[in-house]
Amino acid sequence: MSFNITLGNLSRHLTGPSNPTALGQLILTAADSKFTVHGAQAGQTLGPIAMNLPFTHFYGIKQEQHGGGKNGVFFGFCDEHGVAIGAQNQDQGMCMVGAGGHVPLYFKAVFDLAGDYTFTGNPG
Numbered sequence: 001m002s003f004n005i006t007l008g009n010l011s012r013h014l015t016g017p018s019n020p021t022a023l024g025q026l027i028l029t030a031a032d033s034k035f036t037v038h039g040a041q042a043g044q045t046l047g048p049i050a051m052n053l054p055f056t057h058f059y060g061i062k063q064e065q066h067g068g069g070k071n072g073v074f075f076g077f078c079d080e081h082g083v084a085i086g087a088q089n090q091d092q093g094m095c096m097v098g099a100g101g102h103v104p105l106y107f108k109a110v111f112d113l114a115g116d117y118t119f120t121g122n123p124g
Contacts, residue, residue: 085103
């Protein structure tokens with residue numbers, strides 16, 4: 001499944017990959033550590049996308065402005081098969097993962113309502 005993704009603030013016009021395989025393709029310091037999925041359709045799933053971002057203590061990904069409305073997107077970390085690891089979030093929540101885990105992590109977002117969805121990521 002391919003997506004229309006931009007990186008950073010919309011005014012920067014940075015096109016992202018349509019089928020990302022690693023979060024490092026989407027969350028770039030040079031692009032404000034932010035990406036937007038435009039025109040996501042209900043029932044689409046972004047991921048699992050390999051969590052290949054370095055962090056020391058924890059890493060958080062938050063869904064921000066835009067979106068399709070209440071219960072529009074559910075997202076969080078998972079394994080390579082899409083099975084949830086840790087608490088999953090919805091709408092403008094934040095998923096976090098701590099350092100020290102030995103399981104390869106992935107990120108997944110399931111869009112239940114059509115719309116544009118912006119995500120930001122930050123290490124701590």
